[in-house]
Amino acid sequence: DSGVTQTPKHLITATGQRVTLRCSPRSGDLSVYWYQQSLDQGLQFLIQYYNGEERAKGNILERFSAQQFPDLHSELNLSSLELGDSALYFCASSGRATTDTQYFGPGTRLTVL
């Protein structure tokens, strides 16, 4: 158990809908990272927050957004969902330094029908 929790574990929804994925980092970790794992693209970095502020952006679509709250949990919002958004979404957390190791949560499997 990495100490990072993600809910829900599975999510099934329809095209055009909007969903919210939630992540709670390890106790004491200030950084949260979101990654998408799909069969064709592999594991891709989406976005990073540090202590409530956006730090880095990767291959995140404009239809996707995220935020980190004062209690350090983070939410990833996916809207106008398309079939191609079906994937495993992972959250990872790390400590204060950017060199700190990232620990991954169990992931949320999103299926868009």
Next chain:
Amino acid sequence: GEDVEQSLFLSVREGDSSVINCTYTDSSSTYLYWYKQEPGAGLQLLTYIFSNMDMKQDQRLTVLLNKKDKHLSLRIADTQTGDSAIYFCAERLEGSQGNLIFGKGTKLSVKP
């Protein structure tokens, strides 16, 4: 550009050593990682190596880094059926905010 490459499959017999290879293109990598993903599970950190090191050993795991050739390997000694999983190599670049660049993963199958 940033790219991390791994072979997709590796099959070994139980008790043998497994060697999973990875190459990366960006010479500004600072840390290199190995993660393990079992079916239906998240990513478990196995080990990591700082870019100024050549080797790191941790119980059955040995990581070798050839910085000149930008080649990283993970050796698993006495491979067990429980080691069957997908192994991901990842790099963190100098100057980045810490996000990782992953390879596509190597699926290790261990035959009894």
